[in-house]
Amino acid sequence: MANTSGRPLAAEDNQSRERLLSAARQQFSKRGYAATTTRNIARRAGTNPALIRYYFNNKAGLFQAVLHETIQPMLNLMQAVPKQSQQPDMLALVQQYHRMMAPYPELPRMIFRALHNPGSAEYQIVSATFNGVIRSAIEHLLAQLTCDAEPAGSTRRQALVICALAMAVFPFLIPDVVRQILQFSATSEELSAIADCSAPLFAGLANSSTGGADA
Numbered sequence: 001m002a003n004t005s006g007r008p009l010a011a012e013d014n015q016s017r018e019r020l021l022s023a024a025r026q027q028f029s030k031r032g033y034a035a036t037t038t039r040n041i042a043r044r045a046g047t048n049p050a051l052i053r054y055y056f057n058n059k060a061g062l063f064q065a066v067l068h069e070t071i072q073p074m075l076n077l078m079q080a081v082p083k084q085s086q087q088p089d090m091l092a093l094v095q096q097y098h099r100m101m102a103p104y105p106e107l108p109r110m111i112f113r114a115l116h117n118p119g120s121a122e123y124q125i126v127s128a129t130f131n132g133v134i135r136s137a138i139e140h141l142l143a144q145l146t147c148d149a150e151p152a153g154s155t156r157r158q159a160l161v162i163c164a165l166a167m168a169v170f171p172f173l174i175p176d177v178v179r180q181i182l183q184f185s186a187t188s189e190e191l192s193a194i195a196d197c198s199a200p201l202f203a204g205l206a207n208s209s210t211g212g213a214d215a
Helices: 010-031 038-045 050-056 059-079 090-101 107-115 123-144 151-173 176-182 188-209
Strands: none
Touching: 010 038, 010 050, 010 059, 010 107, 038 050, 038 059, 050 059, 059 090, 059 123, 090 151, 090 188, 107 123, 107 151, 123 151, 151 188
């Protein structure tokens, strides 16, 4: 339990922080940034609201931490690909994104809405944190694909990255009417099925990007 000053005891320090992050992910995903309060997050986490200031400074800092720590597994996977490798495992990247977002299927929607609404309260936070990650991810993937002097090769590499991004993100952005028709709720099983169906597409585009189709 936190002490009266709002600072956690050493043995509970990490647990308190993780509970706040977990509660914040759930609340931000469900209610959106503007409608979520630090008091509500603390109550959900079973902690003293003062701990949010202690760990994250304010709601904006907590939201930024949620974004960063949610996407960190994806960054770790990309960084694990050797720089000399000619082909990153695009399907593995898609599956990693599905795994990290499956527990919070509304979070990608909230990020998408924020990035398309500069007037929203969360836009500056999301754009500063997420845009940089996306830029790094795209540049990393393009650098890992075989360079081809032919214009067609560049187009194929671009197509491969766009297909990977679309396959990773779109299942979470499907309009509600389509979700209802398909009875799709972005469960782990449903996301795995999408990745399995996408494997031949990724394999075909990857082969094309190495110039095999132009040989």
